[in-house]
Amino acid sequence: MQPRVLQVCGADLNRFVARTKTCGELRSADVGQEVTLCGWIQYQRQGLFVVLRDFQGLTQILIPQDETDSPLKKILCDTPVESVVRVTGKVVSRPPGQANPRIPTGEIEVKAETAEVLNSCKKLPFEMKDFMKKNEALRMQYRYLDLRSFQLQHNLRLRSQMVMRMREYLCNCYGFVDVETPTLFKRTPGGAKEFVVPSREPGKFYSLPQSPQQFKQLLMIGGLDRYFQVARCYRDEGSKPDRQPEFTQIDIEMSFVDQAGIQALIEGLLQYSWPKEKGSLEIPFPSISYSEALALYGTDKPDTRFGMKIVDVSHVLSNVEAGFLQKSLSGPEGTVKAICIPQGARHLQNKDLESLRELAKSQFNQEIMHFILRSDGTVKSQLSRYLNEEQKLELIRTAQASTDDVVLLAAGAHKKVCSALGKMRLESADLLEEKGVALRDSSAFHFWWVVDFPLFLLNEENPTKLESAHHPFTAPLPSDEHLLYTEPAKVRGQHYDLVLNGSEIGGGSIRIHSAKQQRFILQSVLKEDSELLSHLLEALESGAPPHGGIALGLDRLICLIVGAPSIRDVIAFPKSLKGRDLMSSAPDYLTPEELEPYHIQVSWPSVQAEASSN
Template identity: 55%
Template sequence: TRLSSRFTHANSFALRSHTCGELRKSDVGRKVKLSGWVQFQRLNKFVLLRDAYGVTQLVVPDEKLDILNKIRNIPLESVISADGKVAARPPGQDNPKQLTGEVEVILDDIEVLSSSISNLPFTVQESPKVKESLRLEYRYLQLRHESLQRNIRLRSEIVMKMREFLVRVHGFVDIETPTLFRRTPGGAQEFVVPTRTSGKFYSLVQSPQQFKQLLMVGGFDRYFQIARCYRDEGTKANRQPEFTQVDIEMSFTTKENIQRLIEGLLNHVWPEDMGRIPIPFPEMTYKDAMKNYGVDKPDTRFDNLLQDVTELAKASEIFRLFGSSEIANFAAIAMVFKSSAALVSKSAEESLLESAKMTTDKTKLSFVLIRMQDGNKWKSSLTKKLTQETMNSIGDRLGASAGDVILLGLGPRESLVPSMGKMRLELANHLETLGVKLRSNTNNFLWVVDFPLFLPSEELDGGPLQSAHHPFTAPRPEDEHLLRSSPLDVRGLHYDLVLNGSEIGGGSIRIHQSDVQEFVLKEILQEDPINLLHLLKALRCGAPPHGGIALGLDRLMSIICETKSIRDVIAFPKSLDGKDPMSGAPTSISEKEKKMYHIGVVQNK
């Protein structure tokens, strides 16, 4: 860790002269005072003292019996402060792995500030390997580990740099907006908060979206906020009931201006030791992303693109086998992983094909894994049913050769494409666990644009259209005339920011014309405008054109810190089920509180 060098002022107002990561050979002879945790001790003579900044070796001189008595049997993780003199370590005893490894502190005295229990549930060093429920229960122990110290401190540093860039370089104003508000129609499920007025509830905001637009109407033309947001989605792998977004909005701007602002922002905060990021970021349409990657957040660090072989399939016996007239919009899509045939075991193949069917309309989808052999011979479950001519035409089109793996998917295009996108990632992950290097060693930022503004209803009986993102996104000007006639063909001025296949942000130019907003809400989405009356009214009072973006800070930090979960970049995360194993939250409340908030607990099955 190189953190210590960044925090040179960490000793002001503190009962220490130096941190435990600070002393060097040039300090030899200096009288110092250190405070920290006993990480290790040996022979009642050597103590390894740790704080957030590093470790320093303390040495008890033989004649100091009083110190000896204090540290004898002192439990590890006890807190002490130590006075002493810096000395060079004896020849041959330097520890090059420690920043302070050339020196030690010969003790004059120590004070035991807080004695730890001796039976800690786990040691700080082993904490990353402890099962998560126990780690979260004793989160304060794990927080002492250098990996979490690094993640949380780097998060602070990156947020600080964001602020400096936005405020000092570009004149943005940091404005706090309420979290106790009223329900936003059409978004995620929002937590509710009962009040002392019977039957009246606040909702916890899922984003400052409405407020930031109202700020634009209110003349704050360059707003940002590191904003706490809330969503009750059940806790998914990379979700938390509360999370943080970098929330930005500007008036009198364009999509491209906001994109350039964000590129500048990320370039400014990107850790130096991770290399520079190339800006501007490339841009890809939603259509191309889906076509080539089967997903709207492509991981462009590797190719293995989806290839459409529908025409070839239709011209062959495949159509008869899989594409009977029952399947509307039949498609055949394939992708090739070169020289991978020997790396996909039968069981890997089965779990890969199974996973693709998990989330989609499995009755109409078929997937085949083909191991290519010499002469366009396919080793696959399909081989017997196909003519060599068909295998030739597809194999040639794909440029596949002996030793390659082809994944071929067949079925309705709408469900086939995302399944193929999923399999592309899963097969790549599988190959990489076996040591194949598929992904480039880069950080691939990507703008995905030209999303449709609306999606068909998810209801079977065909309810009103839904917003692809949210009801405030403006249509592309050249598509605006289609709003009435053909709303599903309208593309929005929305932009998603993708990093290495993860969506880390999204934003749009907003609708600033009250009549357009009203039409979208009432006529297209068929929402009750009562929930957004304040916004509609505001747009009638002189609303500047405006747009913005929100970056998911937890996810961004997780990628920067290379952690498996966003929980590793949050000081006190909830567990997957939304609980806090440390405090036991959530808990029951008192009858007095139930009465105060006019609520009763109802047992639903």
Template identity: 50%
Template sequence: MATGEIEISVEHLEILNPSKTQLPFPIRQFIKAKESLRMQYRYLDLRFPEMQRNLRIRSKVLMRMREFLINKCNFVDIETPTLFRRTPGGAQEFIVPTRNPGKFYSLVQSPQQFKQLLMVGGIDRYFQIARCYRDEAGRMDRQPEFTQLDIEMSFVDRESIMMLTEDLLVESWLEELGEISTPFEQMRYDDAMELYGTDKPDARLPYKLQNVTDIVKTSIALTTKTGIEYNDNFGAYAVVFPKESKNFSNSTKAQFDDISKREFPQAKLLQVKITESSWKSGLTTLLSNDVVDSIENRLNLHNGDMLFLSVGQKPDVQEVLGKLLILYTNILESKGVTLRAPGFKWLWIVDFPLFSKEDNENGIRTTHHPFTQPHPEDLHLLATDPLKVRGLHYDLVSNGWEIGGGSIRIHNSLLQKQVLEILGIDTCQMSHLLEALDSGAPPHGGIALGLDRYIAMLCNATSIRDVIAFPKSMEGRDAMSGAPIQISDEDKKLYHIRTPAD
């Protein structure tokens, strides 16, 4: 027909299988059923053109990645086990009881150990599109099982893995999304926090954080009024949305205040609409008049601007403003203001700290995983000041989404042992890896891309559930079959376990 649709004129009709006349929801309709119903009847939901398109794009892009890695770059696709033993110091792993009383497998959270062992085994270019498992019930847009493109190479440095990854994305890119230009910009972790208040910056944003610590520190008013001390960790940052205060409502203000107090207790937030007059009273409750004037000059504030200012402990200050920067941008864009640049803005985030502070026995945890190579320039700090050590880790970020991450790994067993000990991890649990490193392990490194999220981004889907054929709910439930369910007494006996009701 003129519309491009097809009209079929039927001569003979044979019904191969009758269908119920009243399906739970109609397929030819613009307004979709609510998600719980879509999930319960996923096999009907899959008939929507968007779902058909998403799954076909997924298949196509993954195939292009394989073609690039195998046919162009000589990688070997190797399957690694998912039933293994717990990796200490990572995410919560599902356990699987066996017929051997009291003995359990863990479902791997990634092929990390196996890919390193493959390097020791002389497979110098490995990849796998790997199923991974994490028991992180209730975290937004997470699935108990997910898929990552897992890559590892021997005799490489950070730059060559980044280059390979960029080439891989270019080769598997969808033409209809426009050009993807390489090399991607690199940003140090400290700069990402300084400018965007997050390690996943959305580089499409026109506005950034502005550091006003030096100005605020000249004033004693803040200390007098709030008791906040100007220690090494003090920070004062601002975000300005020029001419955009008109969409700032009281409910937005209340929401932002709530987020700040609940999630970032060590930062104090001030939200001020810049007007012709009297707007400074919103700041002088905490800051001296001199300081407020300096801030006005530095930030070049004008009537109609929206100002967010936060003071306190630097990490909380940066992060609350990073969050509000996104949220207020979203609010403005929902009102029709275009702020973000079009297309995809790719970034490599580098020079992450190797360790982060943690409220545990050692006061320290690994920022990514215990196998990341410390930055060679910082090796001397490992024993004396570990929190200052950077790691050879890199994250790939696009439009504010973390698409992947990787690192150069530790290939020396003594260094690996030292790092495990700093983290308070029992080295006996990792003796197989330490022994392997001692057997002539080549220097190696790699990366893993989160394919569910990457494909969701390509498909412009709001949730990864829209690019997974049979996803689970936020609570890990399969709405179609009702899984997880109770097991039989025979199963309990076979696996030597008892449950609360027994």
């Protein structure tokens, strides 16, 4: 097992340091050279060999067996594994038949002449070779050991190199300016997920913003023209799976640009920075509207690596005399839709179908019917008794079902039906893959632009109120602008999401640059206190250029590229689900004295309870 770590071509890895070669670079051509290696003892074998490891690979060290070499032998044999040693010796060919073709250094070994223990390793709480099998909490507690793994070395190096390529593209090819923006900022309207930082002024707090949104717009107003930043952002969401309280986005903003301009920029960016080992990236990426994505995939993050699209079967069932169907179809936006699970009858058991039904019920309050096309041509379905033969055939044809396929059907309001079937589509794909059916190509990268989002959504708790679908700075589509004053819920925004393999990895918009329009949306549509944004409104009146931008979620993007199970695998020091650093045990208690300069005190839950009972 050799590290598959990335190398920067032409980088000099041995300058400034005490080695002459890394443990990954010696080849037959180097035989005869005198070399010095520094590395960790990976394992020792029969007093004959030691295998040394560093970030670049493994090299076998041959231990001399002469009596006179016994001190050297002692060092190499008796030093515990994972200790750090420096070895000087001569590169020799391995004896015939003993080359190891599985590692790049497998044709040579280094005959040790001197060795020095640079640091001895105590007995570790587990053996390194078992480490990856240990539970994640233990791996996070000893993150510095986990980092020695080939996989984490690979992930972090790929991340570093991809970001470097992105910078070359933005800075060197297109003249973007890398500007650092503050993270100690003012609370943004509706910024419920922002961490707060007490200042030394009593009662006054900074907030850690979720993105540099305001700053990047202000930079455009300041004439910076083209801004980017690999920006640290913060989001306090309590415990959400595979989220981190701090995360990184590639943050971009341009003046005098439209939606097509930003899309072309990002396509070029990804193509330029795409890791060679992952093949080449075809651009432009296809686009799909929000409404089409919802209708076909039941989500605004379609995973197009497999079919099973949602089809409308309303016309087939419109004349079927079943009360619940008629009721659904005659309701607002009533529809009946279906997805077809290929070979579902062969792979899914009744309990699988049952669990899908329960999920739809609990998560979407949506009933799901199914419909199985048996090999004898008959149909098994709760609907059977309502359908005549012609209707059955039409349903099979519309759903494009073959023998042994399972068709899932849902009736009701369009959005709910599509969302539920979209979830069923993903869940049944997972189920099929668990049973060994190859459905999604894990080496495929399907990028999609999702566009034409609604600008506003109805507030879930109070459906008379509108809220921003993304954020209040998104400009409406020019063709929908007139609707702002009459039917704002129908306005579509100049917003675009970038989706990769069913995950949202970026989103952005053309921004509002008219102070009047921005004020109207904040005050009249969203009914928000625009006072918190008075500086931005004033800036928009002071010669703001038209501008737009985007942010790419770097952690998620790298995670999908390397195929890691979690973003924690592409972050050097991630926090646990509960936001804890298991290595240092942060966050931690502070003394009242330590809090005093910030004029805060802890409201202990018992104290709070007492206070409220008084």
